[in-house]
Amino acid sequence: MMKYIQNIQMLNEQGELVSTSITIENKVIANIGGEQPDGAEVIDGNGCFVSPGFVDLHVHLREPGFEHKETIETGTKSAAKGGFTTICAMPNTKPVPDSIENLNLIMGLIEESAVVRVLPYGSLTVNEAGEKRTNIAELKEHGAVAFSDDGIGIQLSSTMYEQMQDAAKIDAVVVAHCEDNSLIYDGVMHEGIRNKELGLPGIPSICESVQIARDVLLAEAAGARYHVCHVSSKESVRAVRDAKAAGIRVTAEVCPHHLLLEEMDIPSDDANWKMNPPLRGKSDLDSLHQALLDGTIDCIATDHAPHTEEEKCCGMVGAPFGIVGFETAFPLLYTNFVITKKWTLKQLVDWMSVKPAEIFDLPYGKIEVGGSADLTIIDLNKEQTIEIEKFESKGRNTPFNGWKAKGWPIMTICGGNVVYEEVINEK
Ligand SMILES: NC(=O)N[C@@H](CC(=O)O)C(=O)O
Ligand SMILES: [Zn+2]
């Protein structure tokens, strides 16, 4: 089976858009810029931009165990609509992928209902309880892409250190949600200015940065590859920057919401603005931007975290942390940072596809002959208002409802298959 995508624009090495065509044969890219082969199905790109399918190292699909929030089917349809073709699913499900049996169960569910490539994490501790260590070598052999207890920080230094030592032996990446439980203080948003105005308990930045500082030293001692989840504060940025300068094998991700919003944007005690880590101050936001530009932060990850309307209805205290991210990530970042000339399109594409794939040694994230045909066709001129009612995700929990943005994916191709196609009369 052959597909020929004609009349599309691709980024070259210099970051310029050039007109080209792409031939797909079975699951791979067979040719770039070639003639239309006989018998190929023709897809007209209408002069749109073609990006490597986005790669997201940090997502929550909720199945098994929390299907009322999201399922692998709805989560991956949401990912496809957002232009993502490879997503790494965090292990805070029920059961937790902490054993071969549980990991196999999850991989079976993925096989049954995922529309894009889902690579599951294994957990670092049994049931993400922070006590008994999992056998990560065994989990890796059975398909775990990397290891994390996302949702909760690893409190005990020795647990983290010993898992890092095991990870180093098999060249696995330890991925950390950094949060010192003794520094949460029952907070629901950033400990800064806005939480005081709203009368809500705050989470200080040290809750995150202290654990990152600990972990980079542990990673150095263990010789492990260490990746920091959702960096949110300037002190955390500094800890990562210093660690990189010291030659420690650390990488880091930042989420779109932490680049777009800060604490003073929070309009009211509304749980659609509640996520972990919280939106911090303007100086933190500025520092995250600087860190992306200077390479301290390596990539962008959505931390897509769906919850139900009932769970998010009634103020910050009591609501779970998290917001959805797949269907708004690219248009928001493109509109606010590429159109405004803060970033180039190539930088954004690198941070959303090339770099994340490299961090986990994945053979995706690039458009190259012989590579997997993972492509996202994007109409950079199409302007649309974000409407939660139109989400494929079951989650409607986002602070971005009603925002206008340009740059919408109109077709997503994963492993040669069209997994999302814009319905023209959708409006
Ligand atoms: N980010 C969040 O606010 N929530 C995530 C957990 C996590 O990423 O820490 C979730 O699973 O809901
Ligand atoms: Zn987390």
Ligand SMILES: [Zn+2]
């Ligand atoms: Zn998460």
